[in-house]
Amino acid sequence: MSIVLYIAVMAGVTYLIRMLPFAFFRKKISSVFLRSFLYYIPYAVLSAMTIPAIFYSTGNFYTAAAGTMTALVLSYFRLPLIVVALAAAGAAFLTGLFV
Amino acid sequence: MEKRIKNSFLRGTADGIPIALGYLSVSFGFGIMAAGAGLSVFEAFMISLTNLTSAGQAQGVAVIAGGGTLLEMAAVQLIINIRYALMAISLSQKLDKSFTLPHRMMAAYGITDEIFAVCSTKEKKLRPSYMYGVTLISTLGWVGGTFFGAAAGEILPASVTAALGIVLYGMFMAIIIPPCRKEKSILMVVVTAAGLSILCKYLLSAVSSGFAVILCALAASLVGAALFPRKEEED
Numbered sequence: 512m513s514i515v516l517y518i519a520v521m522a523g524v525t526y527l528i529r530m531l532p533f534a535f536f537r538k539k540i541s542s543v544f545l546r547s548f549l550y551y552i553p554y555a556v557l558s559a560m561t562i563p564a565i566f567y568s569t570g571n572f573y574t575a576a577a578g579t580m581t582a583l584v585l586s587y588f589r590l591p592l593i594v595v596a597l598a599a600a601g602a603a604f605l606t607g608l609f610v
Numbered sequence: 611m612e613k614r615i616k617n618s619f620l621r622g623t624a625d626g627i628p629i630a631l632g633y634l635s636v637s638f639g640f641g642i643m644a645a646g647a648g649l650s651v652f653e654a655f656m657i658s659l660t661n662l663t664s665a666g667q668a669q670g671v672a673v674i675a676g677g678g679t680l681l682e683m684a685a686v687q688l689i690i691n692i693r694y695a696l697m698a699i700s701l702s703q704k705l706d707k708s709f710t711l712p713h714r715m716m717a718a719y720g721i722t723d724e725i726f727a728v729c730s731t732k733e734k735k736l737r738p739s740y741m742y743g744v745t746l747i748s749t750l751g752w753v754g755g756t757f758f759g760a761a762a763g764e765i766l767p768a769s770v771t772a773a774l775g776i777v778l779y780g781m782f783m784a785i786i787i788p789p790c791r792k793e794k795s796i797l798m799v800v801v802t803a804a805g806l807s808i809l810c811k812y813l814l815s816a817v818s819s820g821f822a823v824i825l826c827a828l829a830a831s832l833v834g835a836a837l838f839p840r841k842e843e844e845d
């Protein structure tokens with residue numbers, strides 16, 4: 512399938528999700544269940560995207576595991592996003608020198 | 611009047627510099643990932659320019675690489691990016707009256723987690739020019755990083771590009787782990803989603819990765835909303 516079509520669908524859906532509520536929404540969602548559900552969605556999405564895909568992200572299980580552990584520890588101590596992200600890559604690279 | 615608009619644009623641009631620097635390095639990782647999945651530098655660049663989002667783009671590239679359908683692509687983007695609709699609703703409550711419909715339709719392009727965070731924590735009403743300033747500089751960082759990442763993917767040694775494949779996932783962990791420490795409801799949702807995702811990967815391998823993410827996220831969020839409904843004041 513043409514990559515242009517994929518990109519058009521991606522861009523169109525993503526834009527409409529942002530634009531429609533921003534341009535036309537005027538009131539507040541009152542259902543506690545719905546609000547709670549929507550609140551949890553981003554955490555659930557990121558978690559499902561990351562596990563187990565992160566272990567395949569470097570093409571080698573051991574380098575990826577080293578990067579994952581590094582990211583886990585550093586993010587537990589609330590280091591900035593960019594520090595965690597680059598340190599994970601650094602750990603994966605260094606581990607790659609030995610496996 | 612004209613001068614005031616220009617100033618708030620510049621103020622927005624200045625406030626957007628930290629976002630741009632963060633985007634530069636994260637989108638570098640996206641560029642490498644996209645190139646690794648077989649996309650050209652121009653294609654990766656266009657995805658970043660037209661989407662301006664990390665998780666949706668990363669999963670979108672996975673759908674392309676896996677030869678998924680356009681319906682799957684649309685569904686994946688809808689679920690992953692639905693949070694922007696919430697942010698848009700939240701931001702819509704504090705817009706300056708100069709924010710006319712055409713401005714709203716244009717500025718909506720810039721609703722990302724980070725730009726939302728900067729704009730929504732402003733004390734004053736939000737002006738279009740301020741949001742354009744934040745969005746412009748942030749977008750430059752995002753597409754610039756993507757371009758260099760995708761181009762470098764063809765130049766850098768394989769050991770380096772392989773290691774950089776983990777950058778985006780590292781950032782995702784940095785987003786979800788700290789809230790897990792603070793709220794056990796979030797920890798429960800995150801662990802449930804991860805567990806389901808592992809089950810999908812190894813037991814339901816026929817389910818494509820895009821739909822697996824959707825199913826796991828919906829299920830985990832439903833469980834979270836049922837077991838840990840959030841009261842108004844917690845938001």
